[in-house]
Amino acid sequence: MKKINILFVCGAGLGSSFAAQMSTEDVLNHLGVEAHLDHVDISSAVSMPSDIIITAENFRSQFEKFNIPSETTIIYLNNIVSKAEIEEKITPVLKEKGAL
Amino acid sequence: MKSRSIEILRRLLEDLPVDSKSLAQEFRVSQRTIRNDIQEINDYLEQLGVLEIQNSKEQGYILQLSQEQQHAVVKNLYAFNEYYLNRKERIFDLLLTLSFSSKKIFVNQMEEKYQVSKSTMDQDMRQLRKLIEAYDIQAVSLPREGMKLIGSEQSIRIMLFDYINETVGVIDFTNELKMEISPLKRLLTKYITPFEMQKVKDIIAHYICEIDEDIYQKQIALFMLVWLKRLRVGEYIDTVTSEKNHGQQNIAHCIQQVAETFQLSVPESERAYIQFIISSFNMRELDNPFEWTKIQFLTMQLIQHVEAQTHIPFTASGRDLFTGLYQHMAAFTNRVAHDIQIKNPLTEEIKKDYGKIFRSIQSFMVEEIDSSFNRVTDDEIAFLTIHFSSVAIKINKLLQPSYKCVVVCSHGLATGNLLAVNLKSSFPQLDIVAVLGAGDLEIVDKLDVDLIFTTSPLSSITLPTLELSPILNKHTKEEVKQFLHANQGLMRIVSTEQKYTQFFNQILSLIEKSAGNVSPEIYHELKNLFQKNHLRVDMKEILPMLKDVLTDRHIFIHEPCEDWRQAIELVAQPLLKQRNINPEYITAMIETLEEHGPYIVIGKNLALAHARPEDGVNHLGLSVATFKEGVTFHHPTFDPVKIVFCLAATDSYSHLNVMRELVELINDEKKVEALIEADDLHTFKNILFDQSAPMIH
Missing domain, CATH: 1.10.287 (Helix Hairpins)
Structure with missing residues (x-):
């Protein structure tokens, strides 16, 4: 099975996105899912193809302006380091993509 | 005292390493017997009123005496000991008598002198004959003349020079006491007196002053003494040497001085002979153009050969090696041509430490078309090795010597691979060329390897082999260590x-x-x-932890603050001061926030201010400030923010560990609350770095 790509996005692509990636890594380990994870700033996010984009709620309005391909699912988080929120929101998406 | 005890005491007096195990092996007795011998020696020493032998675990037995005490023991020892000589000493004495005494010597006299049986004497003679045979010299017994050495005079002198060198080592003419302690040296002084030694040495030191290397001086002195003694008993060389006089005045003066001091009339042929010999010891510029090109060429070839075998880039090392080596080669080839070779006291160490270079020079000598090089001694090769090794050290101090080896495993390749990985991680100096099954053994010959590690016994293998279990433990590691140590000579120096x-x-x-x-x-x-x-x-520098980057200067506690802009400016100050960031980085942080909203608020009461590396980061840094009243960042759920971190990252990953710790912190609400409450630096740090707070009783 192909590893799925998950992209973490924030304003600078270094802090919050990286923090979110770390929390997600723990969640994925717990779920037993292998994925390719990376973090970028919002301006680079459009040019990087991915299966899932995970970002903070405050970026919703900006993402809605972008032309994100329909096969990419975007997950918005209120608390970007909350493992509970991440697990709750990512599980259905992973099932849908066939990764779980 | 027993003769064995005397022998042991002599060694102790000579400062030689003495331990009961090797002594037991040498004398073929038990270690217990050796301990009894030591006791006997101690009793003897006690009578003399000197210190006892000390036994130390590392060094074995040692005897530490002052010079006078040493002298007293030696004197007493020889008075006590009724001239017992062992075989080596008897042969040495016999040969010196035959060579340096003008008296007629008969075997039966010698039996009496040494107090040995006829059969023992016959055996001694057999060994002596074998020894001098290599020089085409014979020892014959004539009815009325007694025993005589028959052979060319040049050969006899060279034989004596070699034999004395070999038997007593390089003589230190200045230390009379040392001469007395060693029985062999003591025997030598019966034939060549300490006075003669001292005189000759002084004359050489005076006239041939360009020989600053002690060893050359000593060797010239020994050869001159042999020459002198042979002239004294009326033995002259039978042919006139055709060698041209190189016109070195100082050597001529030196010879003249020796002749005068010892009132010796020296024929012209003998003068030319010894002049030539001395100059062959001497490093010198050659004045014969033919020889000059020949030796230049030979030197170049040698350097190339050694370079090809050791992979150390000697030719690129400039002229240092060539000049030094050329001068040495000039004197060396001369010596080789006349079968004189210098004794080198460091040969064994050089062989051990620079085995690769040593062996490559040795192979050059064997391959050299001129068959005279086949007889070059290890001592001479060791001298050449020194020239190369000193340059090799200079070329690259980081030369990484390694062992080329192969792992053979009968339990299957997976086990073999595991063993290989474990060996490699414990012994990085191993260069494991291949992992083989027991069936692939014939490949070993085709591989360029020096050592074998195997999990089962191997037959018909000539390389050094260590059998060990596939799982490395403390014990097997020690075995490997010893095995590698024993095979140090096989280490290869790889050009870095x-x-x-x-x-x-x-x-x-x-x-x-x-x-x-x-x-x-x-x-x-x-x-x-x-x-x-x-x-x-240093991984601390590559992927630092929170406490590696966050020092006291980076922490502000309970700062007053108006709004989030001021908060960011404040928390960034330490980073700006220490030039982690440039001023534009602060602007960038504020602008990103204005553009994208308060995404830097990553948890309840917590914000992580940052921008991109290209916005003005010089090197990784982190600072933090706490605000008692809190600052509004306009975040829907996490306001007010009471702790603001400021991160300056240089790339996407070097702050990995710092981020991990921060994420952990965000998820630990209690810890965050405690940090907010902390009202001094010390408490803050203790909580953040998880150090338990000082106990209060």
């Missing part, structure tokens, strides 16, 4: 130059692979690559 080219290319391909993006994989691979090349990287 080649390795650096390879290293360079490996870095290039990693850059290619990363496509400019730094990821944990790239970090990991780069780290491994550096480790492979023995470059130690």
Whole structure:
């Protein structure tokens, strides 16, 4: 099975996105899912193809302006380091993509 | 005292290493017997009123005496000991008598002198004959003349020079006491007196002053003494040497002085002979153009040969090696041509430490078309080795010696691979060329390896082999260590130059692979690559932890603050001051926030201010400020923010560990609350770095 790509996005692509990636890594380990994870700033996010984009709620309005391909699912988080929120929101998406 | 005890005491007096195990092996008795001998010696020493022998675990037995005490023991020892000589000493004495005494010598007299039986004497004679045979010299017994050495005078002198060198080592003419302690040296002084030794040495030191290396001086002195003694008993060389006088006045003066001091009339042929011999010891510029080109060429060939075998870039090392080696070769080839070779007291150490260079020079000598080089002694090769090794050290202090080896495993390749990996990680100096099954054994011959590690016994293998269990434990590691130590000579010096080219290319391909993006994989691979090349990287600097970057100067506690802009400006100050960031980085942080909203608020009461590396980061840094009243960042759920971190990252990964700790912190609400409450630096740090607070009773 192909590893799925998950992209973490924030304003600078270094802090919050990286923090979110770390929390997600723990969640994925717990779920037993292998994925390719990376973090970028919002301006680079459009040019990087991915299966899932995970970002903070405050970026919703900006993402809605972008032309994100329909096969990419975007997950918005209120608390970007909350493992509970991440697990709750990512599980259905992973099932849908066939990764779980 | 028993003769064995006397022998042991002599060694102790000579400061030789003495331990009961090797003594027991040598004398073929039990260690218990040796301990009894030591007791006997101690009793004897006690009578003399001197210190006892000390027994130390590391060194074995040692006897520490003052010079006078040493002298007293030696004197007493020889009075006590009724001239007992062992076989080596008897042969040495016999040969010196035959060579330096004008008296007629008959075997039965010698039996009496040494107090040995006829059969023992016959055996001694057999050994002596065998010894001098190599020089085409015979020892014959004539009815009325007694025993005589028959052979060319030149050969006899060379034989004596070699034999004395070999038997007593390089003589230190200045230490009379040492001469007395060693029975062999003591025997020598019966034939060549300490006065004669001292005189000759002084004359040489005076006239041939350009020989600053002690060893040459001593060797010239020994040869001159042999020459002198042979002239004294009326033995002259039978042919006139055709060698041209090189016109070195100082040597001529030296010979003249020796002749005068010892009232010796020296025929012209003998003068030319000894003049030539001395100049062959002497490093010198050659004045014969034919010889000059020949030796230049030979020197070049030798350097190339050694370079090809050791892979150390000697030819690139400039003229240092060539000049020194050329001068040495000039004197050396001269010596070789006349079968004189210098004794080298360091040969064994050189062989051990610079085995690779030593062996390559040795193979050059064997391959050399001129068959006279076949007889070059290890001592002379060791002298040549010194020239190379000193340059090799200079060329690259980072030369990485390694063992080329192969792992053979009968339990299957997986076990073999495991053993190989474990060996490699414990012994990085191993270069494991292949892992083989027991069936592939014939390949070993085709591989360029020096050592074998195997999990089951191997037959018909000539290489040094260590059998060990596939799982390394403390015990087997020790075995491997000893095995490697025992085979030190097989270590190869690999030119790091080649390795650096390879290293360079490996870095290039990693850059290619990363496509400019730094990821944990790239970090990991780069780290491994550096480790492979023995470059130690301080991971604290590469991937620092929170406490590595966050020092006292980076922490502000309970600062007053108006709004979030001021908060960011404030928390960034330490980073600005220490030039982690440039002023534009602060502007960038504020602008990103204005543009994208308060995404830097990453948890309840917590914000992580940051911008991009290209916005003005010089090096990785982190600072923090706490605000008692809190600052509004306009975040829907996490306001008010009471702790603001400011991160300056240089790339996407170097702050990995710092981020991990921060994420942990965000998820630990209690800890965050405690940090907010902390009202001094000390408490804050204790909580943040998880150090338990000082106990209060």
